[in-house]
Amino acid sequence: MSTISDMLPRHFGPYGGRYVPEMLVPALEELEQGYLKYKDDPEFTAELADLYQNYCGRPTPLYFAENLTRELGGCKIYLKLEGLAHTGAHKINNALGQALLAKRLGKTKVIAETGAGQHGLASATVAARFGLECKVFMGEVDVRRQYPNVYAMKLLGAEVVPVTDGTRTLKDAVNATLKYWIQNLKDTHYILGSALGPFPYPVMVRDFQSVIGREARAQIMEREGRLPSHLVACVGGGSNSIGLFHPFLGEKGIRFHGAEAGGRGPEIGDNAARFGGSPKVGIVQGYKSYFLQDESGQLQDTHSVSAGLDYAGVGPELAWLFDQNVVEFSPITDVKALDAFKRLTRLEGIIPALESSHAVARAIELAPTLPRDEIMIVNISGRGDKDIFITAMELDRENWIAFLENEVRHGK
Amino acid sequence: MENRIDLALKEAKGIQLMTHVVAGYPSLNVNADLIRLMARRGVRLVEIQIPFTDPLADGPTIMRANQAALDAGITPAHCFELCAALSRELDVAFMLMTYANIPYALGMEAFLDKAAASGASGTILPDLPWDEADGDYAQAARQRGLHPIMVISPDTPAPRLAGILERASGLLYTTLKVGITGAGTSMDQAGVDYVKALKAKAGLPIAAGFGISRPEHVRMLDGLADVAVIGSHIINLMDADGLGAVDDFLAACQE
Numbered sequence: 001m002s003t004i005s006d007m008l009p010r011h012f013g014p015y016g017g018r019y020v021p022e023m024l025v026p027a028l029e030e031l032e033q034g035y036l037k038y039k040d041d042p043e044f045t046a047e048l049a050d051l052y053q054n055y056c057g058r059p060t061p062l063y064f065a066e067n068l069t070r071e072l073g074g075c076k077i078y079l080k081l082e083g084l085a086h087t088g089a090h091k092i093n094n095a096l097g098q099a100l101l102a103k104r105l106g107k108t109k110v111i112a113e114t115g116a117g118q119h120g121l122a123s124a125t126v127a128a129r130f131g132l133e134c135k136v137f138m139g140e141v142d143v144r145r146q147y148p149n150v151y152a153m154k155l156l157g158a159e160v161v162p163v164t165d166g167t168r169t170l171k172d173a174v175n176a177t178l179k180y181w182i183q184n185l186k187d188t189h190y191i192l193g194s195a196l197g198p199f200p201y202p203v204m205v206r207d208f209q210s211v212i213g214r215e216a217r218a219q220i221m222e223r224e225g226r227l228p229s230h231l232v233a234c235v236g237g238g239s240n241s242i243g244l245f246h247p248f249l250g251e252k253g254i255r256f257h258g259a260e261a262g263g264r265g266p267e268i269g270d271n272a273a274r275f276g277g278s279p280k281v282g283i284v285q286g287y288k289s290y291f292l293q294d295e296s297g298q299l300q301d302t303h304s305v306s307a308g309l310d311y312a313g314v315g316p317e318l319a320w321l322f323d324q325n326v327v328e329f330s331p332i333t334d335v336k337a338l339d340a341f342k343r344l345t346r347l348e349g350i351i352p353a354l355e356s357s358h359a360v361a362r363a364i365e366l367a368p369t370l371p372r373d374e375i376m377i378v379n380i381s382g383r384g385d386k387d388i389f390i391t392a393m394e395l396d397r398e399n400w401i402a403f404l405e406n407e408v409r410h411g412k
Numbered sequence: 413m414e415n416r417i418d419l420a421l422k423e424a425k426g427i428q429l430m431t432h433v434v435a436g437y438p439s440l441n442v443n444a445d446l447i448r449l450m451a452r453r454g455v456r457l458v459e460i461q462i463p464f465t466d467p468l469a470d471g472p473t474i475m476r477a478n479q480a481a482l483d484a485g486i487t488p489a490h491c492f493e494l495c496a497a498l499s500r501e502l503d504v505a506f507m508l509m510t511y512a513n514i515p516y517a518l519g520m521e522a523f524l525d526k527a528a529a530s531g532a533s534g535t536i537l538p539d540l541p542w543d544e545a546d547g548d549y550a551q552a553a554r555q556r557g558l559h560p561i562m563v564i565s566p567d568t569p570a571p572r573l574a575g576i577l578e579r580a581s582g583l584l585y586t587t588l589k590v591g592i593t594g595a596g597t598s599m600d601q602a603g604v605d606y607v608k609a610l611k612a613k614a615g616l617p618i619a620a621g622f623g624i625s626r627p628e629h630v631r632m633l634d635g636l637a638d639v640a641v642i643g644s645h646i647i648n649l650m651d652a653d654g655l656g657a658v659d660d661f662l663a664a665c666q667e
Contacts (some may be wrong), residue, residue: 014545019512021538023565023587025572165475166465175466175475182469185567283512283546284466287538287605296487297517299465 009037010199013323015316018198020286024178027185031042032200034105039207044100052211055129056086058093060212062219068367069349075230075370077363079224079350080244083383087122089353090212090240090381095122095191097208099130102189109133109188113177115142115170115236116307116355117149118382119193124158126191127252134158139169142307149386154315167301170311174285194237195315196213196278198286202316209243216377217247230366230376232257234358235329236272236308238315238380245327255328258318259362261304262331272302274314275322275329284312289319305334305390306354330365332358338394340364341384353382354390416533417559417582419529420456421617426455427634429665430457430619432509432643435494436486437463437477442655443494446646447657451502453662457619457639459536462491462510469511469538469563471623473644488514492530499531507561508519509536512546520549528556534582536561542579543572550579561585566606577614583639589621607636627664640665 011017018028038044038265052058067075082090095112102110110132114120120136127134136153140162143150150160166172176196181190195205220228231248233241235258245256261270268409282291284299292312304310315368321327332340337354340361345351352360356379363378371375384391392400420428431450433443439579447458461467467474480555488510496508508527515523515537527535535558542562550560559582564573566589577584588603609662611618621641627650630640642665649657 017544019539019544020545021539021562022572022576023469023567025541026567026569029569165472166479171466175468178468179471217596281516283516283540285468288544288546291513293513293517295517297464297513298482 008032008200008203012202012317012320013193015289015319016199016202017288018286019283020192020198021182023182026045027181028198028200030105034101035200035204038101038104044104045372048100052093056092056096057218058211059083059215062216062223065348066324068344072364074365074367075374075376077367078220078228078375078377080212080377080379081350082212082240082379082381083262083353083356086173087118087125088383088385089118089122089407090191090209090243091119091122092125093211093243094193094205094208094239095119095126098189098191098204099126099132102191103130105189107132107187107189109184110191111135111137111177111180111188112191112193113170113171113173114138114193115310117142117146117153118308119388120153120158120160121149123191123193124153124156127158128156135161135180137161137163137175137180138194139163139167141168142170142173144387146217146307150390170307171285171299180284194239195242195317196237196285196287196289196313202287205239206242206246206317209239210246212240212243212379213245213247216244220377221376224375226375227251227254228375228377229253230257230374231253232259232359232363232366232376233379234259234309234381235314235318236261236311236355238318240379242315242317244377244379249326256321256326257362257366258327258329259332259358260304260329260332261306261309261358262336264334265302269301270303270334271329271331272304272310272312273331274312276294276331280286287316289316290314296304305337306358308342308353327409330362332361334398336361338391341391342395350379350380350383353384354387356380356382413554413557413581415557415559416503417457419584420505421638424638426459426635427630428639429630429662430459430639430641431455432641434461434463434474434477434481434647436481437485438480439484440490440494444498446650446655446658447498447504448502449659450662451504453659454666455662456503457505457507459507459509460491460495462488462508462514464511464607465513465519467511471644473647477568477647488518492526495532496530505530505533507534507536508532512537512540516546521552522621523552524549524556524558528558532558534559534561536563536585538563542575545622548579549577550581551611553583561581563587582614583617583619584610585619585641586610587620588620604636627667630665
């Protein structure tokens with residue numbers, strides 16, 4: 001017998017699922033039923049499409065990177081410019097979809113976790129737009145290192161709650177948000193920011209982010225009359241990558257590349273490369289997937305120059321695509337990411353987010369090895385303005401510190 | 413199957429206390445002293461939590477205790493040793509409580525073997541639901557003499573509760589929503605009705621937990637639930653005023 005819940009995949013191979021305390025189950029069931037009801041509802045999809053176009057600036061361009069292509073001397077490189085979407089990253093695609101759903105489910109409050117602040121910013125933005133009360137949980141460490149986004153969230157009317165537990169970064173923000181949700185299920189929707197967590201989040205977030213791949217597919221067909229042979233995206237939790245990849249899955253002759261945070265190197269605690277070394281499956285934060293963990297099952301500390309990739313787990317669908325050898329993952333070190341950041345900026349006049357710079361770095365490794373008639377699409381998931389405090393400190397340290405000191409003196 | 417959980421409940425007069433310790437917090441030695449003290453005060457049901465980096469169902473107090481224990485180098489092996497030593501020494505039913513990834517990393521069968529070998533009487537794995545592939549461990553637990561203790565809430569939908577009741581044994585642990593005011597504590601009629609209906613339906617002793625922090629909270633449950641769960645309050649007392657404060661509190665709860 002087919003039931004309504006068969007219509008949404010709860011698992012991807014052995015991964016995914018809904019590994020949560022019973023207290024959370026009713027809310028997740030309500031969300032599952034709500035998403036099933038509205039996802040193909042003509043009014044819902046029309047409203048979302050209108051917001052994508054007129055509020056977010058979609059479709060985002062698919063840009064032929066002529067200079068980068070020439071310099072690397074290999075395949076043709078196209079860039080999907082998600083950084084040109086409203087709020088500067090792909091995160092808005094999902095936040096808008098979930099906010100529309102929250103409204104239809106009668107919720108008046110939204111909560112969200114954030115690492116780098118991009119998802120928090122997107123959530124605060126949609127909350128402002130739809131008149132929803134908004135709390136964003138953010139690790140204390142991230143609050144300190146991503147203050148521009150904290151400021152923007154507050155400006156938008158959201159309350160930013162610093163999380164002081166555990167490593168005080170993204171994973172602890174997820175825990176804190178889930179716990180708050182357990183206590184406030186009736187009027188609150190949790191806008192989870194990546195394609196992970198308990199069912200139905202992995203499938204719902206993927207669906208909202210698939211607008212990236214659908215657009216890219218139509219755009220490349222229009223420009224080139226054929227599909228690309230390579231897709232490249234950075235992978236933290238994996239929402240921008242699965243969003244780009246999903247509409248192309250099943251096509252023959254396409255290779256999918258995920259760039260993970262290689263951080264300072266392969267030592268434990270120095271990276272967030274879940275698929276490097278010997279990947280280990282676990283059950284954490286409501287889902288089964290690959291996690292960076294020790295032999296007892298404790299999650300390990302992670303590091304990346306980009307806060308958005310600094311996470312110990314990865315979305316369950318990507319875990320399954322890894323097992324099937326559909327997506328190949330490579331670690332990109334901080335140094336390589338920063339180098340790619342500089343090269344794209346100088347060659348194309350596009351300043352990518354540090355997360356996206358990992359994808360650019362992978363493209364720089366791959367492109368020279370590929371024939372000139374092949375096509376590659378790289379997802380530039382966000383723009384780099386948000387990283388100014390990190391990149392300036394790395395690349396223009398003395399002048400940047402002088403500027404900051406001067407600002408502080410004036411401010412006082 | 414009958415083990416120390418069943419015996420403790422069978423021999424009980426009035427409501428039983430079930431207490432909680434985080435293994436390794438503040439140290440294994442203090443854990444042992446604390447549990448001996450609990451046993452002297454007549455506590456026969458004790459949860460030993462194996463610390464985990466991401467304890468999804470725990471509040472801030474227990475979460476911090478988990479982190480501190482991990483920072484001190486506590487591993488699951490230490491927790492099994494603690495349980496083994498104390499279950500030889502004391503007539504207490506120990507329940508090993510932790511999160512899904514700990515048994516998953518070890519292998520569920522190996523985890524249950526170790527739990528049984530350490531003299532535990534039950535396991536509590538709040539983020540491992542029976543309807544997921546690795547979650548249906550109840551029978552494997554019972555084969556080893558362990559009760560699979562399930563945790564539910566008043567909002568658990570009926571079909572899920574049915575699935576849980578097919579598997580649960582020993583006791584059923586439910587969270588409760590209770591109005592706690594400055595002056596005292598009250599359980600509304602809905603709460604009373606819920607526990608009564610649950611007890612009738614479950615055919616199992618009911619343990620209720622809701623952040624119990626005063627002796628009145630325990631008395632309020634007396635005659636209604638079989639067990640009152642005292643979790644984070646014991647850690648708060650111990651951190652603030654030492655083991656003596658825990659002793660006084662447990663004494664007051666049983667007056």
